[in-house]
Amino acid sequence: AQSVTQLGSHVSVSEGALVLLRCNYSSSVPPYLFWYVQYPNQGLQLLLKYTSAATLVKGINGFEAEFKKSETSFHLTKPSAHMSDAAEYFCAVSSEIQGAQKLVFGQGTRLTINP
């Protein structure tokens, strides 16, 4: 069965510093992987997704993630944090169950940006 582990429920960085949010997955087949972001009082929106076309995936707002099969990881990074990046981030792995998409989410990582 598919699973996702996000290391660190809370991450705090200074404005301008590197953002690194960790995600490890477990999958018996080549996975589709996603990062979603949830801003306060809003629903989730897609940041980026990996679908095997390229191991380095670029998303919105300057975020990117690298798929590393040997490490079963899909960590999210951004070179320079901005105050507006404060949000909760969810890693997710997708598989097919009975003909439909099955998305399994990690526990989430809350990112705080310090001025």
Add this chain to the structure above:
Amino acid sequence: EAQVTQNPRYLITVTGKKLTVTCSQNMNHEYMSWYRQDPGLGLRQIYYSMNVEVTDKGDVPEGYKVSRKEKRNFPLILESPSPNQTSLYFCASSFSVATNEKLFFGSGTQLSVL
């Protein structure tokens, strides 16, 4: 504007009083799903629907019902709510059931069952 609309945004109720949370999408999406979000647990799937009149259980379906009579609507029904159903609920939809499709989420419904 393409969107998933959930109502109500906030709901406080008492144990045993039936309630319905509505969800509607205007994108002609085939696939719709309900999730609940609890601290430390991420999002867990309650029910999903691959098309009209086709619904199936997710990971935590107990105590919930759904229906898909029209393509755009996918209401979540709690016949007899209990305090352990206090949670933040999200409806989501996608164009197809393919595993690489992105989900569009509603803004959420914060439910408190007293």
